[in-house]
Amino acid sequence: MNVRLSAIGAAVAFVVSAAWAQHWIGDGIAPVVVTAAVVAAALSVVLAARMSTTASALAATGTIVAGSTLAWDLVRHPEAAPFVAMSAGAIVAVAWMRAHGTNAPRRWMLTGLAGGTVWLASWPAPLVLLLPVASFVWQVVRRPRNPDDRRIALSFVVVLVLASAAAGGVRSLVTHVRIVDVFLPRGAMTWSSGPSLVDVLWSSAGGLLATSPAIYVAVIGLACLWRRQRLVSASGLALLLAIAWTTPFDAPATGFPADRFAVAMPFFVCGLAALFSIAVRALAARPCATAVAALAPLVLWNATMIAVARRGGFGIGEAIVFSDVAGDQARVLHGWLGHPGSWPANLAFAAANRMGPARFDLLYAGRFFSRRDEASARIDVGSDDDSYVGDGWHARESDGTRTFRWARSRVDLLVPMARAMDAVVRVDLQPFPAPGRVQTLTLRVNGQSVAAPTAIAPGWQRTDITVPATRWRAGVNRLVLEFAYEARPSDVNGSSDARPLAAAVDAVTIIPAAAQ
């Protein structure tokens, strides 16, 4: 009964979400892609059903496909490649698991044959071959001088090479690429010097787990699977890390992160299916806690509603439009907790930089000098600068040619840096003229003054201040621009503007000393 109910539930959920996805992002469905997706899903179910119930495997597969950015490849920009990689991953995994720990050459031949199909997909799908290879090496190491090993090795490697050549040939024919390119990873392969694990997994700029909560839950499931199915758990996590470590810098710009991890999707399905089974047992064992936890979001809803009301998000006692308020509530909640898909990275970031976890989204992913080839970093004040400006700034303005903000006599600026270095802080600014007074600028970095006050002449100009590496820190740096005076235009020239103004700031640019 439970199995049937789960299967029906999963099917209904999948159909509803597919219809919804089609409604919102649909751009037509390509039969080839649907076929590839169905094949990939079916193979993933076969794999997951080996270690969980069929119902859980079905539900997990539906959730992974509809709950990750693979849905985009299915209904928005029909793209078969991720599903081909997913299918290949499932085929290799099933064949390899059957061969693992055995001396049966036929099974290893099948694994080699399955491994060859991986070359139908593009890089980094072939990384999945590391699993049977590592397994085989491990087998040899554990049992040295085993007479069967040579036969196994021969059958596995020969079939793998032949199958790879065949698959590579097919792919080169289909996609019109040179056959050599099929076997070479394209893009900047950076391994350890590439983006960090935090970037690939949790960053708001295409982090896998940040943009696919279903995969996040599945990875947790993979970890939970460690006790029961160590082989699957370890191989899934190893594959995740291997793909993450080989992600080139320009990967996020080339599509959704889930596409790169498509070959690991069958393992994620296993993890999610396992977690479903574990969760079902755990919930049944703690029904009271579950019931309260299920109702607790209503308290959160109320708390965010009150917060929105206090901020003036709606008129108290007036008819409100709940869709608008829901947006404000979501913002409030995000401000409190940050993006759950970026946990724990954003929580650690918040603790390290003494700010809310919500700031992680823009300040971490947009941190300066994370790439070695960045010549400078520019904060265009008055443009899209909300994540950088702190206290003391007036509203954005534009004079037609440049955007800027007026600053008071002391303004804060947040400068996220990937590493500390000797650098020049270049400030493009214009002082507010007050008769008989000379405006000066003092720069403080992380609470310490870095130079004597610099006099600023009237008109737009550029001021460079050198800041030694010892003043900077990797993370968010707090820059304070201190001016000698502030004055109100209404007091100075009879204008109706009564704001206290010190200077208009157009941009703040950080230039590494080495680049100068």
Place this chain on the structure above:
Amino acid sequence: MRRFRAARLALAVAGWTAIALAIVEAVGRQLTRRHPFPFLPESPGHLLLIPLAGLVVLLLVGRRGFSRGLKTQGSTETRRTTAAVFAGLFAIGLAAQLQFGARLQSDGFYYFACLRSMAFDHDADFTNDYRMLGLGDKAHLFVPTPTGYAQSAWAIGPALVWSPFFAVGHVAARWLDATGRADVALDGTSFPYRQAVVIAGLFYALLGSWFALRFARVFTDGRTAAAAVALVMCGSFMLWYALVEPTMTHAPSMAAVAGFAWFWAETMGRRRLWQWTLLGAVAGFIGLVRWQNVLFALLPACDALVLLWRAGRARDWRTARSIVLAGVAFTVAAVVAFTPQLIQWKAIYGHYLAVSPIGPAMRFTAPHVIETLFSSRNGLFAMSPVVYVAVIGLIAFAWRRPAAGVPLVLAVAAMTYFNASVQDWWGSAGYGGRRFDGVAALVVPGMAASIAGLRALTTRRPQIIVGAVAMLAIAWNVTYLAAVNRGVANPARATDFGKVSAYQAETIVNDIGHPFSYPVSLWFALTNGVRPSAYDYLGGGFLGDPKQPYGRITLDETGARLIGDGWSAVMHDGPRAFRAAALRARVMVPLHVAAALDVQIHLRAIASVPPGTLTLVVDTGRARFGPVAVPSDWQTVRIATPKSAWRAGVNRVDLLFAGAGPAGADGRVADVDYLRVQIHEEPAP
């Protein structure tokens, strides 16, 4: 072992110390604006963390006792646990009040005026009190009553229950005065007095929670009861009136009703004469705090009626006589307890029973029941979804335990009818369904029943919960991809998930409507051919308030949701904002009731149309009116329409222009400022 016990003791002392320090600090800051413990953090948000940590430590230290305390009743462990939780919550609440800047506001001024008048002037004439509290500009308060006093539409009870706190405020004020604070008046109006009643609001909210806990424990186990109370109090409008606006009467009112309900439930079926008398006194008292609370006397009234009916069937006249006697005792005690209010009315209006002319009118024949519960204008369920769940549970509870459940359902229904009959059924400029403060306590057993139901469901079908979580993940993903599709999110660039989540939430609610306005919003959508979310802004409709027999659609940004096709973006002509209409332009006219209406349209023909050539026909969907000439400068065109041209609900009104002259850019022919409808007397056929 001894060392372990000593460590536990030390941790317990540390926990209690943290809570006590935070209470003294927060009370000190509120009443004296000084810091009794300068070493504690300045920020209230950080101060709040100290009692929170203390509470967590206490709960961890007494973990076993806490768990056992929830299961047993009356034990030392229970008392210790309860005391720790409520003391911790009091400290946290005080810090939260500081964070929110809670102060005397809104109706709180009127109750406070009553308190000050009693304490300092020993009278019921609030003329000077209103002026001292800055209410001198409210002329309607000073229209002399038959006895020459100032008006008052507010109960005396809040003043009575606040008085101990007011006394503490007086002590604080005197102390400040003695220490040289010349700006602290000793006349009952300065901040120590005001902040004292702010603290009182929190105290009574917690006292009410404790009463509600005891009330729920009559019917369920401690764990479920505690969860139910926490959910209802933190998930409803009561949280607002405990922390943000604690000087309204709602916290004391909820506390009083919770106490009454507890005593009623505790003595149900075995109530003696003295208990009937005491219950009557409590009923009178809750009426003092908020007049409509007397409706909750329905609870014992139901008991009495059932007992009488049973005695009558059994021809047990002795029992019947004793029940009648108990009823008389109940009523007399209630009247006696209500006497302070009677005396005050006598003093102000010259009668022991009075209705203030400045209070909201009651319309018992035209209640807004649906709106009071589901409307986006402070509808009880729409604004406090947890109460929705609790009321559903209460109905299930009544099914299983009719002796207690049916009176509770009746009382909730009666209060709903009463609140729906108030002229401003939405509760004026208050947050949420505030007039249901007493109901918040009564629905706690319902919430417990909902928890029990959910618990049973989880035991039998845990996969439903798992499936729901999976659906949430899918919904998140689909809406995220929709955000990518619309350019709100970009997987290749740093993304502000706050902005994205706002878009996601808006998308979902816009698509499916506000779930806690179901099923009314779904029905509205079905009958009016609109999305369920449109119920939020179209559901209220014009003409719902007899005091406002008109409605107006302004063609600026505020009216954007009430217009259809055929309109330009908002334009400006000096201070006037308007839109230009094409040959056919549509507006939505939501009406609470159909009526004969005067349609007034303020408009002008665009400059390129020759004067006098443009005409307008108004099509309400049921009839067409016109043509009328469209003026060349801003003027109001009036068209009288019969009742038959309109329907209750959303009317799609098309403005059909026709003329010989050339149209402007994008086919625009006329500029429209607003459209107004007003009820007019339909001439007899």
